[in-house]
Amino acid sequence: MASALRRLASVLLLAVLAGGCKTTTTTVAGVEIPGAGKAEADPRKRAEIRTELASNYYREGQLAVALEEAKRAVQVDSRYAPAHSLLGLIYMDIGDRSEAEASFGRALRLEPGDSNILNNYGWFLCQTGRERESVDYFQRAAANRLYATPGRAMRNAGMCLQRINDLDGAERALRRALELDAADAMTKFELARLYLRRNEPERASFYYGLLDPASRASAPGLWLGLRIARADGNLRQERDLASQLRGRYPDSAEALALSRGAFDD
Numbered sequence: 001m002a003s004a005l006r007r008l009a010s011v012l013l014l015a016v017l018a019g020g021c022k023t024t025t026t027t028v029a030g031v032e033i034p035g036a037g038k039a040e041a042d043p044r045k046r047a048e049i050r051t052e053l054a055s056n057y058y059r060e061g062q063l064a065v066a067l068e069e070a071k072r073a074v075q076v077d078s079r080y081a082p083a084h085s086l087l088g089l090i091y092m093d094i095g096d097r098s099e100a101e102a103s104f105g106r107a108l109r110l111e112p113g114d115s116n117i118l119n120n121y122g123w124f125l126c127q128t129g130r131e132r133e134s135v136d137y138f139q140r141a142a143a144n145r146l147y148a149t150p151g152r153a154m155r156n157a158g159m160c161l162q163r164i165n166d167l168d169g170a171e172r173a174l175r176r177a178l179e180l181d182a183a184d185a186m187t188k189f190e191l192a193r194l195y196l197r198r199n200e201p202e203r204a205s206f207y208y209g210l211l212d213p214a215s216r217a218s219a220p221g222l223w224l225g226l227r228i229a230r231a232d233g234n235l236r237q238e239r240d241l242a243s244q245l246r247g248r249y250p251d252s253a254e255a256l257a258l259s260r261g262a263f264d265d
Helices: 002-010 043-059 065-077 081-093 097-110 115-127 131-143 148-163 167-180 185-197 200-208 215-216 217-229 234-250 253-260
Strands: 023-027 031-034
Touching: 002 065, 043 065, 043 081, 065 253, 081 097, 081 115, 097 115, 115 131, 115 148, 131 148, 131 167, 148 167, 148 185, 185 200, 185 217, 200 217, 215 217, 217 234, 217 253, 234 253
Parallel strands: none
Antiparallel strands: 023 031
């Protein structure tokens, strides 16, 4: 479940390609990229196209191809900050911390107030043992009134604060995230998980109940639900959810945790 959450929280896709080009269209990972074949396009446009291609590969988990496309983007235009930021995410995912740090540093020097970059770097800090330091970057990202997804930044802050057991700080961040984006399923999931950790099953159950059916029916959703039911003493619901988890996702990390009785993991 942790790797899935990292992937969901770290895919901070870049709003590039502000306009269309009068050329061919290339399809990558099921997404059409207009203008990819315009050899005479200006360097910034070419860098935007390469970055968008790289981000599509990144979303599909094709990290080697994403890395090559992002490298080409910065070769075309070394001052295009989103390409450096995406490189930072890719290097983070392949475990090259020094290159990730360097890439994020270049992105921040070029665009120090860009909320996407601040959010990406905050997530990198969170994943490399600097959770407390990461919160400042998430807060700076969310404070930008032009940022399209401030709730995501605050949700990331809440997730990172949970990692270091600052549950009060995590609660404040997650509740703020929900104020900013009331529809975000991951924020509701994290609030349910937080209240379960605080041994408040009724509050955990409330936020769990706000999840959509698809989220509750996923392996992480079933695992969280049965743990809440267990904490609340609802044995019938716990058995039902355990049966669903074993039946639908027998090889999942959550099913393995259930078989070990690792309810507090």
